[in-house]
Amino acid sequence: MATPPITTTRAGVVGVFATLDGALLALRELKSKGYESLTVYSPVPNHELEEVLDKPTSPVRLFTLIGGLTGTSLGFLFAIWTSLDWELIVGGKPIVSLPPYVIIGFETTILIGALSAVAGMFLNARLPKLRNALGYDPRFSNDKFGIVAVGGPAQASGAEAIMRAAGAEEVRDV
Amino acid sequence: MATMAPPVPRQAPPTYADVNRDIIRTLDPPGKGWFLGMGVIFLGLLIGGVSWAIQLKDGIGVTGYTPPVFWGTYITTFVFWVGIAHSGTLISAVLYLFRSGWRAAVYRAAEAMTVFAVMTAGLFPVLHLGRAWFAYWVAPYPNIRGLWANFRSPLVWDIFAISTYLTVSATFLLMGLIPDVAALRDQATGWRRRLYALVSFGWRNSDGEWRHFMRMYLFLAALSTPLVLSVHSVVSWDFAMAIVPGWHATIFAPYFVAGAIFSGCGMVITILVPLRKAFHLERYITVRHFENLAKLCLLTSTIVGYAYFTEYFIAWYSGNPIERASFYSRAFGDYWWATWTMIVCNVFIPLFLWSKRIRTNITWLFVISIFINIGMWFERFVIIVSSLAHEFEPWQWAYYTPNHIEIGVIIGSFSWFSMWFMLFIKFFPALAIAEVKEALPPPGRTHAGGPH
Numbered sequence: 001m002a003t004p005p006i007t008t009t010r011a012g013v014v015g016v017f018a019t020l021d022g023a024l025l026a027l028r029e030l031k032s033k034g035y036e037s038l039t040v041y042s043p044v045p046n047h048e049l050e051e052v053l054d055k056p057t058s059p060v061r062l063f064t065l066i067g068g069l070t071g072t073s074l075g076f077l078f079a080i081w082t083s084l085d086w087e088l089i090v091g092g093k094p095i096v097s098l099p100p101y102v103i104i105g106f107e108t109t110i111l112i113g114a115l116s117a118v119a120g121m122f123l124n125a126r127l128p129k130l131r132n133a134l135g136y137d138p139r140f141s142n143d144k145f146g147i148v149a150v151g152g153p154a155q156a157s158g159a160e161a162i163m164r165a166a167g168a169e170e171v172r173d174v
Numbered sequence: 175m176a177t178m179a180p181p182v183p184r185q186a187p188p189t190y191a192d193v194n195r196d197i198i199r200t201l202d203p204p205g206k207g208w209f210l211g212m213g214v215i216f217l218g219l220l221i222g223g224v225s226w227a228i229q230l231k232d233g234i235g236v237t238g239y240t241p242p243v244f245w246g247t248y249i250t251t252f253v254f255w256v257g258i259a260h261s262g263t264l265i266s267a268v269l270y271l272f273r274s275g276w277r278a279a280v281y282r283a284a285e286a287m288t289v290f291a292v293m294t295a296g297l298f299p300v301l302h303l304g305r306a307w308f309a310y311w312v313a314p315y316p317n318i319r320g321l322w323a324n325f326r327s328p329l330v331w332d333i334f335a336i337s338t339y340l341t342v343s344a345t346f347l348l349m350g351l352i353p354d355v356a357a358l359r360d361q362a363t364g365w366r367r368r369l370y371a372l373v374s375f376g377w378r379n380s381d382g383e384w385r386h387f388m389r390m391y392l393f394l395a396a397l398s399t400p401l402v403l404s405v406h407s408v409v410s411w412d413f414a415m416a417i418v419p420g421w422h423a424t425i426f427a428p429y430f431v432a433g434a435i436f437s438g439c440g441m442v443i444t445i446l447v448p449l450r451k452a453f454h455l456e457r458y459i460t461v462r463h464f465e466n467l468a469k470l471c472l473l474t475s476t477i478v479g480y481a482y483f484t485e486y487f488i489a490w491y492s493g494n495p496i497e498r499a500s501f502y503s504r505a506f507g508d509y510w511w512a513t514w515t516m517i518v519c520n521v522f523i524p525l526f527l528w529s530k531r532i533r534t535n536i537t538w539l540f541v542i543s544i545f546i547n548i549g550m551w552f553e554r555f556v557i558i559v560s561s562l563a564h565e566f567e568p569w570q571w572a573y574y575t576p577n578h579i580e581i582g583v584i585i586g587s588f589s590w591f592s593m594w595f596m597l598f599i600k601f602f603p604a605l606a607i608a609e610v611k612e613a614l615p616p617p618g619r620t621h622a623g624g625p626h
Contacts, residue, residue: 018617018618019616020618020619022618026306042379042381042613043357047521050384058386058388073544082314082323083322090324093326100325100331104330107331107338110338112402113393114346114398117390118345118394120386121386122375122391126374129376133376142194142618143189
């Protein structure tokens with residue numbers, strides 16, 4: 001029984017690194033060789049890894065801004081609308097007395113802004129993830145770094161060589 | 175005598191794997207001490223529950239309320255717990271924005287304390303009601319005749335502030351837990367694995383997740399910071415917006431915020447000392463952490479002391495006889511005992527913290543933190559009760575002290591808070607795994623890099 005050549009069955013490889021520097025080295029090398037679909041697993045967020053990956057700033061900030069402004073408007077509109085709905089003079093103040101409504105508007109800004117930031121994170125990070133992630137290993141939440149390179153089968157072999165040269169402890173197919 | 179002592183090898187910083195092991199170890203099945211604690215807590219809850227049941231059955235008259243003092247220990251304890259909540263957010267959000275590395279080891283416990291303290295505080299407005307089953311009337315919805323809530327009322331502001339605070343601080347806690355719970359999931363088995371898989375939302379530590387997560391976390395911190403200042407300001411306006419002498423002061427918002435942070439830091443120390451000892455976390459929660467907390471206490475204690483002084487000065491300087499009489503009676507009238515307990519515990523005892531020897535001695539700190547907790551409860555008692563008991567006309571003056579029902583409910587509230595905290599530390603990591611790692615040198619390096 002002839003085993004099919006390794007290059008036709010591979011979707012990609014995952015490299016396990018014991019050190020941050022090893023992972024950085026491999027990542028830089030992979031980037032410079034033109035590998036684009038790379039996933040990095042790391043137990044902590046790391047700026048150096050982020051710089052190499054060079055992804056755009058997360059759009060979560062836009063979610064927060066829009067959510068916050070929506071909250072401000074809703075808070076003020078709610079207080080104003082309910083005051084106009086039944087006009088009742090309290091303490092000789094105008095029906096629509098904006099200064100106290102600032103507090104309502106402020107709190108709803110924070111509330112909806114914060115919840116929108118969370119919603120933005122969930123949508124953009126594609127959470128909740130129900131299936132197993134490609135190449136994930138429980139060690140990546142402990143003390144190891146992981147790089148997953150997927151691409152053409154030939155590329156995968158190249159990726160394996162780069163990872164091993166950078167000091168990967170282990171390189172597996174995904 | 176020229177022999178030099180051999181150089182003491184400095185303990186190497188823990189590795190990432192050490193962090194996982196040591197923090198996940200805290201979730202091991204609880205021992206005797208934990209069950210004993212839970213037993214005491216259960217007893218306290220029983221006392222609180224029975225007291226409240228009696229109050230529900232026979233009416234609010236079973237408490238010690240004496241006209242015109244109808245805001246007594248329930249509102250005092252409400253403000254006390256809201257205040258406790260504050261330093262949790264201060265440590266988790268404000269110190270995050272300032273990139274203070276020392277927050278990593280203590281913020282999770284402080285944040286959990288925040289959420290549970292707000293959950294405890296939230297009970298009190300309901301406990302304080304004669305007809306607790308109508309508590310929903312405070313929600314902003316139109317009544318049967320179409321009349322809405324009065325948005326000019328500080329009590330309505332309070333509903334918005336406290337419910338926002340509870341939601342945002344709980345969100346902050348749960349979001350911060352996601353990466354840590356993923357780490358727990360990867361090592362757990364059985365039902366715990368399923369629980370953690372659910373709570374971690376399938377988090378996998380990938381770059382795509384971290385990138386959005388860190389942005390979200392930054393914004394939650396940035397939004398929580400003004401929120402924490404606003405919440406206690408709004409609580410202070412519950413009083414300051416009324417014309418009661420002793421309440422009607424513009425200093426109230428900053429005064430309450432400083433007091434809240436002071437009491438919260440005290441409570442963080444009170445909680446961290448036994449936590450560190452029980453879980454042997456000396457390697458992570460170090461004397462430096464306690465010293466920093468002690469410095470925060472010292473700073474806020476001086477602010478609180480200054481506010482006390484200003485209150486008395488302005489009462490005298492205003493030339494208003496009613497205001498003067500109110501403050502004179504605070505210090506030398508019926509409530510002298512409460513006022514001097516407050517001043518001694520909040521202004522004089524924290525002065526010991528100027529000494530580095532005391533500040534870095536955990537036992538001393540623990541004792542001082544207890545005094546701070548007591549002092550800050552009395553501060554709210556003095557502000558609320560002594561002012562109401564000494565209003566404008568002599569025939570209105572009264573003397574109120576809490577009776578057994580109210581004390582029972584307060585015991586219940588401490589038990590309720592402790593119950594949540596004790597359950598939390600056995601289901602979730604009391605230290606932030608990912609953030610403690612972040613403050614350490616990454617594997618293969620000797621120094622923590624980056625701007626943290």
